[in-house]
Amino acid sequence: MLNGNVSFWYRQTGFPERRPPLDGDLATDVCVVGGGFTGLWTAYYLKQADPELDVTVVEREFAGFGASGRNAGWLSCKIAGSAGTYARKRGREAVLALQREMIHTVDEVISVARTEGIEADIVKSGYLTVAHGAAQLPRLRTAYDQLRHWGGQDLEWLSAPRLAERLRLDGALAGYHNPHCARVHPAKLVRGLADAVEARGVRILESTPVTAIAPGRVSTPFGTIRADRIVRATEGFTSGIEGERRTWLPMNSSMIVTEPLPDELWKRLGWEGQELLSDATHAYTYGQRTADGRIAIGGRGVPYKFGSRTDRAGQTSADTVRALRRILTGLFPDTAEATIDHTWSGCWPCPATGAPRSATTPPPASVSPVDTSATAWPPPTSPGGPCAICCSATPPS
Ligand SMILES: Cc1cc2nc3c(=O)[nH]c(=O)nc-3n(C[C@H](O)[C@H](O)[C@H](O)COP(=O)(O)OP(=O)(O)OC[C@H]3O[C@@H](n4cnc5c(N)ncnc54)[C@H](O)[C@@H]3O)c2cc1C
Incomplete structure (x- = not known):
């Protein structure tokens, strides 16, 4: 079972080739920080409203790296x-x-x-x-x-x-x-959207971490972007930006996906409409039948990580995988023997708990702070060697 590596969805599509980073100072009309669905749809409709507008999306990793490329595909x-x-x-x-x-x-x-x-x-x-x-x-x-x-x-x-006419459970x-x-297939949708936005003339800068946002100014290690309007679309990662540590609490959600399931199982289940699926347990559960005949199911294994930490590469704990497996077999006992191919997690902000700035407190000394270093993903490895942090995949040369 592969753990993390952003998400199973990218295992299917492959990781995108990165767009170039910022190269020196820049002036733009609108600077969107974060290349997930929020940032990309914002850029898309801004360009539609005014094609003359100069719009720049700045993304720390690659467009679709965050929850947008990891979710359960419930549109x-x-x-x-x-x-x-x-x-x-x-x-x-x-x-x-x-x-x-x-x-x-x-x-x-x-x-x-x-x-x-x-x-x-x-x-x-x-x-x-x-x-x-x-x-x-x-x-x-x-x-x-x-x-x-x-x-x-x-x-x-x-x-x-x-x-039972739709799904026999x-x-x-x-x-x-x-x-x-x-x-939907989230990674295909968000990558396709990024391409569409770029085709409309939006500048997308990848591998470019934003360290601070001030009125009219976005700071990065590679230069400063001056903009009349700035849209912060960093969602669950917002706590990593200077001064925003307590603006949103990042909530984490995790998923597992089975191997492709046999035809006899699909015949028993029905589920030909491929409806999205959830249940009425206390734990929030969501699932989908994937286009290639797997079940992908998720929930909130460890919803909050102490100190507002986020796991950049999307790794999941063994406890969470066990909990998700129980949810899966609770709904589909016939999957008890099925192999889980991949598990991953992501974060988004809790809509209920965004705390006011005055609540900002430093993390306890025992907790490592959120990693805001300017690392690109995949994490650094010895040249040509396997990924040292989240998987054993050999990075492309
Ligand atoms: C496992 C899981 C399942 C989910 N399932 C569903 C679902 O089925 N349906 C649904 O509607 N919602 C679902 N959600 C929630 C949904 O995915 C998110 O709400 C949505 O994708 C958020 O999009 P976004 O663009 O706001 O944030 P993100 O997709 O997280 O994008 C933020 C981007 O900002 C970038 N960024 C962060 N910090 C910086 C920085 N300092 N500088 C530059 N760039 C930065 C990140 O790399 C990232 O690409 C799920 C979430 C998870 C984690």
Whole structure:
């Protein structure tokens, strides 16, 4: 089993050839820091709004290195965070409008992918959430009622026999289906988006770590970028930027993927629609049937690493792998003997816990600080030798 190495998705596609880094000082209209989905979509729509705008994306590793190239491939209409909390601040109508926009965004992404010729294994069949234990049933029903209350009128409740028409899970008691979600291959989507953004004239600088962001100025070891507007799109890695240590708490999520599963198993399971899958256990679980017939499943094994640490290469602990394996076999007992090909993790910021600047405290002496050094990924190895940190792969010469 390969552990880390960014993600299984890159094992399938291969790592991209890096774009050149910043080479001296630069002036630009908009500087986007971070080349994940947030940064790249921002650049994409800025260029669409004003093709004359000079837009620069600065990325420490390569575009798609972060959670955007590691996630579970749920292109989803789900609202992040609590609809009830948003409604208390902005009112019910605002939440319903947000939900409509999220639903629209799923189709928008698919449409852009089509227009830009991005092949990302996209199948829009929605997602299924299932209860496979008596304790899960009331939770499933509550979640279903809540989602319908906040604009999810298209949700469909599935009794056990109706669920089995889509997916035959041992012991499943019920489920619901939300049609507004698509399965994607995250690395193919984010790399394709980076190419599309570049083709529109956006400058993407890779292997360029940003060390500090100040009004009108982005600092890197290779020069300073002056910009009228700066977009910080560093997500879970934000704590590594000077002065931002406590701006967001990085939350970690991990995944495993099986080997390609045999045809007989797929026949038993059904799952021909390739819907995304989650359940109503307390632990947050999400999975997909991959285009090449594997199950990729994830959850929050170790959600927070003390001292806001992030694992740059995406390594996962043995405990987390065991926990994910239990989730997998709990849903699919027939995979008990299946080989797990790869495990990896990534981080994103907890939307609920972004602390004010005044809460900034230095890390305890016993904790190593977040690594903000200007290393490029893959990590340095002896020339031509195997990777010393996350895998035994030999780097390309
Ligand atoms: C395992 C896992 C599964 C997930 N599954 C799903 C899912 O199925 N569906 C879903 O909607 N969401 C999912 N998420 C969350 C989702 O992937 C993220 O919210 C999303 O990708 C964030 O995109 P981003 O561009 O904001 O951040 P990122 O993709 O993390 O991009 C940030 C970029 O900034 C760069 N960067 C960081 N610091 C610096 C610096 N100092 N200088 C320059 N560049 C820097 C990083 O290298 C990185 O490329 C998942 C997350 C994980 C970890």
